[in-house]
Amino acid sequence: MTDTIIETRGLTKDFRGFVAVGGIDLKVRKGSIHALIGPNGAGKSTVFNLLTRFLPASGGKIFFKGEEITRRDPALVAQSGMVRSFQISSTFPAFSLRDNVRIALQRPRQLSYHFWRSDKTLADLYGRADELLDAVGLTRWRDLRAADLSYGRKRALELATTLALDPEVMLLDEPMAGLGHEDIERIANLIRKVAIGRTVLMVEHNLKVVADLSDTITVLARGKILAEGPYAVVAANPEVRSAYMGSAHA
Incomplete structure (x- = not known):
């Protein structure tokens, strides 16, 4: 699809037999704010590391702006327009x-x-x-x-x-981690502002932020995609509520 800026096909990462990411097919729409959520150990940060080539994939393919970058040097990935923030200052x-x-x-x-x-x-x-x-x-x-x-x-x-x-794409790894209420609101507003004309892919545990900011949400569990769609859709999914949101909606 012409509006897809990031795509993975069968993306896999295993660490000596432990499958952290198990063959996921992900599409991120150009100009959207797309969130990855899931319980601890779901593979969210590993996906970020694979996309930015900080980690080599064990299998599958990664595409950015229609070009395969599965084995591209991390510096070249950044130079081509995909930049990761907050994880490494x-x-x-x-x-x-x-x-x-x-x-x-x-x-x-x-x-x-x-x-x-x-x-x-x-x-x-x-x-x-x-x-x-x-x-x-x-x-x-x-x-x-x-x-x-x-x-x-x-x-x-x-x-x-x-x-x-x-950057054309900003990858934000838990941008609200450690922030107080006022700072969360400030940073959320900044993300909304700088996302104009850009694509944002973020990992975030604050569900209110996710609900307010995201166009699309991908829910990961045990290295696989459990559900995907707008917040209202994924929040109503029984498997999602059981795996991740249950405690927040109990």
């Missing part, structure tokens, strides 16, 4: 927020480690860095060290550094 604690985003902006220009370049040479990056900080609500803290941010604002900074790579 790309921020530098001792640097200001503005410099963190500027460094992220250098990556597509292959300037990532040219810290010795003059401010004049890199001055054009500051304007875009300020735009990204404004987009995630961090303008007033732009000169603060990243280490001095609250946990919720660090998440927002990580989102800004991810956006600096101008």
Whole structure:
């Protein structure tokens, strides 16, 4: 289908006989917010690792924008437009927020480690860095060290550094983990905002966030797809309620 940006066919990963992902067929629609949910050990993070090529697949195929990437180098996957955020922070604690985003902006220009370049040479990056900080609500803290941010604002900074790579697809691994109620609402609103014109695939345990944000939900259990569809459909599925949502809806 022309509107499918990520597709897996029979995607499998086993670890010395333990099947973490058991032959899943997944389709992520371009421009959608798609959530992967399921109980602990369902294989959600493993799927993320397979899609971004942090782990090699034991079987099956992965397609991104119609091209097979099953054995593509992880760096090339990121350069082609699929970027994973939150699981691995790309921020530098001792640097200001503005410099963190500027460094992220250098990556597509292959300037990532040219810290010795003059401010004049890199001055054009500051304007875009300020735009990204404004987009995630961090303008007033732009000169603060990243280490001095609250946990919720660090998440927002990580989102800004991810956006600096101008991804077509953002993979967010438990973006609400460890956040308080106010920060959850703030980050959810940011995800909704930055998803405009992009595709978001996220693993998330907060069902309210999933219900509010997601166009499509894929429920995993024991490495297999148990159900898929809008929240109302999967929430009403008896197998889903038994495997994952039962305690939340009891």
